[in-house]
Amino acid sequence: MKLSVENLAFGYRRHPVGKDVSFTLDAGEVLCLLGPNGVGKTTLFKTVLGLIAPLGGAVMADGNAINRWSPQNLARLFGYVPQAQLGFFPFTVREVVLMGRTARIGLFRSPSSRDIEVAEGLLQLLGIDSLADRPYTEVSGGERQLALIARALAQEPQVLVMDEPTASLDFGNQVRVLSEIKTLASRGIAVILSTHDPDQAFLCARRVAILHRGRLAHCGPTEEVITPTVLRTVYGVEVEIVQIESGVGEKHSICLPSFARLRSNMVSDS
Amino acid sequence: MDQQKKKSSRFRSDALRFGLAIVCLLLLFLISFSVGRFPVTMSDLLNLMWSKVTGAPNNLAGAIETVVFRVRGPRVLASMVVGGALAVSGAVYQGLFRNPLVSPDILGVSSGAALGAVLGIYFSLGVVGIQGLAFAVGLGAVAAVYLIGTFMRHHDPILTLVLAGVVIGTLLSSVVGLIKYLADPYNQLPAITFWLLGSLTGITPADLGAILPAIVAGLVPLYLLRWRINVMTLGDEEAQALGVDTQRIRLVVIAAATLMSAAAVSVSGIIGWIGLLIPHFARLLVGPDFARLLPAAVLLGAGYLLGVDTLARTISTIEVPLGVLTAFIGTPFFIWVLAVSHRAWR
Numbered sequence: 001m002k003l004s005v006e007n008l009a010f011g012y013r014r015h016p017v018g019k020d021v022s023f024t025l026d027a028g029e030v031l032c033l034l035g036p037n038g039v040g041k042t043t044l045f046k047t048v049l050g051l052i053a054p055l056g057g058a059v060m061a062d063g064n065a066i067n068r069w070s071p072q073n074l075a076r077l078f079g080y081v082p083q084a085q086l087g088f089f090p091f092t093v094r095e096v097v098l099m100g101r102t103a104r105i106g107l108f109r110s111p112s113s114r115d116i117e118v119a120e121g122l123l124q125l126l127g128i129d130s131l132a133d134r135p136y137t138e139v140s141g142g143e144r145q146l147a148l149i150a151r152a153l154a155q156e157p158q159v160l161v162m163d164e165p166t167a168s169l170d171f172g173n174q175v176r177v178l179s180e181i182k183t184l185a186s187r188g189i190a191v192i193l194s195t196h197d198p199d200q201a202f203l204c205a206r207r208v209a210i211l212h213r214g215r216l217a218h219c220g221p222t223e224e225v226i227t228p229t230v231l232r233t234v235y236g237v238e239v240e241i242v243q244i245e246s247g248v249g250e251k252h253s254i255c256l257p258s259f260a261r262l263r264s265n266m267v268s269d270s
Numbered sequence: 271m272d273q274q275k276k277k278s279s280r281f282r283s284d285a286l287r288f289g290l291a292i293v294c295l296l297l298l299f300l301i302s303f304s305v306g307r308f309p310v311t312m313s314d315l316l317n318l319m320w321s322k323v324t325g326a327p328n329n330l331a332g333a334i335e336t337v338v339f340r341v342r343g344p345r346v347l348a349s350m351v352v353g354g355a356l357a358v359s360g361a362v363y364q365g366l367f368r369n370p371l372v373s374p375d376i377l378g379v380s381s382g383a384a385l386g387a388v389l390g391i392y393f394s395l396g397v398v399g400i401q402g403l404a405f406a407v408g409l410g411a412v413a414a415v416y417l418i419g420t421f422m423r424h425h426d427p428i429l430t431l432v433l434a435g436v437v438i439g440t441l442l443s444s445v446v447g448l449i450k451y452l453a454d455p456y457n458q459l460p461a462i463t464f465w466l467l468g469s470l471t472g473i474t475p476a477d478l479g480a481i482l483p484a485i486v487a488g489l490v491p492l493y494l495l496r497w498r499i500n501v502m503t504l505g506d507e508e509a510q511a512l513g514v515d516t517q518r519i520r521l522v523v524i525a526a527a528t529l530m531s532a533a534a535v536s537v538s539g540i541i542g543w544i545g546l547l548i549p550h551f552a553r554l555l556v557g558p559d560f561a562r563l564l565p566a567a568v569l570l571g572a573g574y575l576l577g578v579d580t581l582a583r584t585i586s587t588i589e590v591p592l593g594v595l596t597a598f599i600g601t602p603f604f605i606w607v608l609a610v611s612h613r614a615w616r
Contacts, residue, residue: 071514
């Protein structure tokens with residue numbers, strides 16, 4: 001499966017958000033989307049998913065434009081993890097995960113025992129099986145996020161689109177989700193996620209795209225894209241990229257913000 | 271193993287709750303036949319029903335049979351059908367619009383039906399004409415609201431529908447006000463007022479036969495689409511991302527729920543509160559899954575209106591309007607549900 005986004009213009013008719021967005025994503029690949037607050041990462045995702053009509057360009061799956069696909073077929077291609085919201089009605093965590101099976105449940109049917117099996121397996125995989133019977137509205141924000149990831153996996157998608165999947169998670173769950181993303185990719189699922197933390201891109205993504213001022217300012221291998229210069233232009237802060245070696249001899253890059261230089265910049269700006 | 275145990279205990283507790291609701295409904299059913307201006311003792315009632323079922327002769331006075339089957343029968347059945355229909359459409363609307371304060375009249379069904387009925391009374395049409403007009407204008411009002419909603423595509427579809435419903439409802443209510451102002455104050459105005467307050471007096475088997483097909487025709491697709499309706503409560507975008515054809519499902523679900531409430535209101539007049547209150551109570555009892563919520567709403571709605579209607583015809587020598595009683599009983603009940611169901615909505 002190859003997903004390619006070609007010259008996508010997105011946003012709303014009276015309020016275009018971005019244009020000329022092109023990238024490709026192969027099976028088993030992880031692409032990390034960075035960009036400042038309010039730049040339109042969520043809108044871009046919704047456009048790729050077919051929830052918002054594109055203002056121009058196209059999204060292709062294996063060379064077929066998907067803009068005419070039925071919601072059911074789209075839901076079998078894309079699993080979507082939206083930013084965690086408070087639920088409305090007190091469905092149990094298990095029922096929320098089961099909702100991920102909808103595209104595989106007949107129009108007039110309820111989930112089958114096979115659907116329930118899949119949901120139970122995913123609840124275990126994400127370590128939330130003890131919460132299965134708790135109302136989704138009563139569990140913590142991090143647990144809701146994990147339930148939403150389980151729900152997206154229940155779609156058995158080829159492409160997983162995750163909108164800030166680690167935003168409301170504690171450190172342990174962040175690490176668990178990032179490692180789960182790598183596992184999923186190794187099983188052949190293509191993953192595209194947005195995050196505010198460039199370190200996470202170093203940890204889990206081979207490629208990074210940066211959305212800045214309505215365009216894909218950079219798109220390429222993580223080590224080449226995330227540089228002090230790029231982070232300065234996009235976020236307006238001074239960062240050093242430090243190479244370290246872990247105990248098992250793996251090389252890693254991390255971002256180290258430089259407060260002193262930021263402060264001196266602020267003084268010179270004013 | 272553990273999982274199966276959990277599942278079967280869940281099943282048992284649900285079965286227990288439904289069983290309890292059915293037993294309560296049956297008791298209410300028997301009580302409502304026996305009380306009234308012409309009391310029928312429980313043993314006479316059971317005798318009569320037994321002989322009706324088995325065909326055995328009974329030695330009861332003919333008046334008893336007339337009261338039970340001709341006078342109370344249609345009314346008891348109608349109250350159950352109307353109550354169940356209003357509760358189901360309320361549950362569906364609340365789910366679809368993700369709003370616990372929504373009731374079946376949110377899209378203008380009630381104000382449309384009211385206008386139809388009031389027009390019928392004003393032009394001195396017969397009962398059939400009044401009910402037919404109430405039904406038609408009720409459906410028409412919702413269709414108008416839906417059309418307005420589809421023309422405003424760049425807004426949130428749910429919000430647009432609710433706002434259009436409020437606006438159209440207000441417009442129709444002011445026309446009702448105008449007709450009340452013009453109506454003959456001695457003959458027509460009391461009839462209009464009585465209809466607007468809701469009543470099941472004088473309901474006939476023919477009325478019941480007329481609304482039953484419409485109500486069943488609404489209930490069947492709602493039950494069939496139960497899982498899709500569950501997913502629709504996540505909101506439009508999420509439901510679509512999970513594979514629901516939201517536009518089409520929304521249209522079918524609104525049409526089905528509207529058909530049910532328009533049919534109910536066309537014979538009963540405006541009875542508020544049931545569609546608002548009963549879904550909360552049902553959700554408290556069996557949870558938000560529509561596979562269980564729909565049957566629970568049918569049972570509780572049927573029982574509630576049956577009880578209230580029995581009160582309406584027995585607590586005083588004159589009929590108390592249903593709309594008044596449902597509000598009197600519904601208000602404290604709703605406050606109680608609000609207090610205990612902190613988790614029914616966020």
